[in-house]
Amino acid sequence: MDLRHLRYFIAIAEEGSLTVAAEKRLHTAQPSLSRQMRDLEAELGCTLMIRGARGIELTAAGRVFLDHARVVLAQVEAAIAATRRAAAPAKMTFALGFLTGHEFEWLPAVMAIMRDELPNTEVIIHSLSSPDLADGLMRGKIDIAFLRHERNAPGIVFTRLIDEPLIVLMPADHHLAARDAITPEDIVAEQLVGVPHDKSPALRAVIDAYGAKIGIDLTPDYYVDNLSMAVSLVASTRGIGLTPLYARNLLPPTVISRPLAGVPPTIDLSLGYNETNTSPLLKTIVSRIGDLKFANR
Numbered sequence: 001m002d003l004r005h006l007r008y009f010i011a012i013a014e015e016g017s018l019t020v021a022a023e024k025r026l027h028t029a030q031p032s033l034s035r036q037m038r039d040l041e042a043e044l045g046c047t048l049m050i051r052g053a054r055g056i057e058l059t060a061a062g063r064v065f066l067d068h069a070r071v072v073l074a075q076v077e078a079a080i081a082a083t084r085r086a087a088a089p090a091k092m093t094f095a096l097g098f099l100t101g102h103e104f105e106w107l108p109a110v111m112a113i114m115r116d117e118l119p120n121t122e123v124i125i126h127s128l129s130s131p132d133l134a135d136g137l138m139r140g141k142i143d144i145a146f147l148r149h150e151r152n153a154p155g156i157v158f159t160r161l162i163d164e165p166l167i168v169l170m171p172a173d174h175h176l177a178a179r180d181a182i183t184p185e186d187i188v189a190e191q192l193v194g195v196p197h198d199k200s201p202a203l204r205a206v207i208d209a210y211g212a213k214i215g216i217d218l219t220p221d222y223y224v225d226n227l228s229m230a231v232s233l234v235a236s237t238r239g240i241g242l243t244p245l246y247a248r249n250l251l252p253p254t255v256i257s258r259p260l261a262g263v264p265p266t267i268d269l270s271l272g273y274n275e276t277n278t279s280p281l282l283k284t285i286v287s288r289i290g291d292l293k294f295a296n297r
Contacts, residue, residue: 194220
């Protein structure tokens, strides 16, 4: 008995017909298939199936054999797959982290740099807040990340990529939507949607410093943990939000953006990695930071 006998028998049992199994499943001649089944029954010393005008019906012995045959084939297939995985060269894993929303702009440029290594590399993408990305870098769970320059991140090397101006989000039918730019006086009477210090310390610091400079208290009326929540609250509360420029790429039709009048405050987007990380792929990306900047001008 060999595996071929098991596959043939399972196909016949599932199709309920020698003819259908031969033609559609096994692509072999029916007489040859019948001979294989007779040999199998002779080896087992019992009848596995009854052949009638309406097709094949399994005997009690045939039903028991079918269950075991399926188990044997499943185990063989699992063994083959495991063996092939063990024999194949292990794929390197590389974890990329993005401040949520920035992957739209920066991932294509990173993948272009990594193109030659992709067949042998499993790429893992993390979309998180900036403090969580910094924590992932420090713990070795993320190889490289696009994030803010976090101050409490020992051992992390930051390279500034761009400075993003802050913009104002508002409902599309907001009374300020007709303005080309939003002035400090426009902001005073509006409800503010903003981030707390623990979730976005860098952005909170920039917004508070801007408020102090223009003489306006920019403490949020509604706090949000991420950009998607900010967009939702802007739409539902009819308030406004101060966010980095990249937010405009993620807005639904119900929310629009306007620039701040004058010289707007800016916030950095940096490339961060752990100084102890020896990944060759990391070194390649870091060495080509200029290509990343060029791709996103």
